[in-house]
């Protein structure tokens with residue numbers, strides 16, 4: 001009895017002897033290795049947090065910068081401004097005649113723009129209802145984890161200046 | 169040669185299964201701890217606390233290395249079976 005002769009294997013099967021289902025199959029071994037890769041990524045990310053201040057030093061305001069004139073900002077008003085050397089937007093607020101405060105406009109939760117609401121006398125974040133104390137920048141309510149970054153305000157005559165916060 | 173391993177394998181045939189699941193679970197736990205470390209250290213360093221970032225980095229690296237060490241214990245039944253078959257074939261051809 002002679003056995004029927006098998007047709008020769010096509011060249012592609014010789015070159016790629018892996019079945020499609022096998023190629024798409026993720027085994028638990030591979031999954032475990034992938035978990036390990038992600039874990040390496042986490043370690044690298046933590047390392048980046050540790051060294052990033054050395055490569056990208058955080059913005060520090062040097063000296064005093066004039067922002068506006070006192071009569072340009074009425075009581076209860078907000079004056080947005082920018083500083084040279086950073087893309088960060090800031091706001092200057094004046095809750096009462098002699099009170100001036102300057103903050104970064106970026107919410108510490110997910111970076112929405114905050115605004116001062118004279119009606120409630122708070123700084124509010126519209127995104128997830130985060131509220132900050134207008135006099136200290138501290139979180140009053142909501143998801144923001146940290147107080148707003150604050151600058152010191154100095155009024156000299158009719159000029160309003162801001163400067164880096166003195167460590168009190 | 170002792171046939172202890174062989175007997176063990178017969179008594180508990182799905183051992184590699186359990187082992188693999190155990191390794192995967194431990195790796196997931198390691199990953200969860202690292203995610204927690206990363207978010208925590210990001211938070212405190214944005215608050216201006218600088219003392220925690222290096223310890224967190226070292227801890228995260230150690231966790232990663234322990235994960236890599238665990239990979240050594242990943243059973244590979246397919247390769248083991250192939251090796252056994254090849255050894256068998258080698259013995260026969262002698």
Ligand code: FES
Pocket residue numbers: 107108109110111112125126127128129130142143144
């Ligand atoms: S972004 Fe401001 S509360 Fe979420």
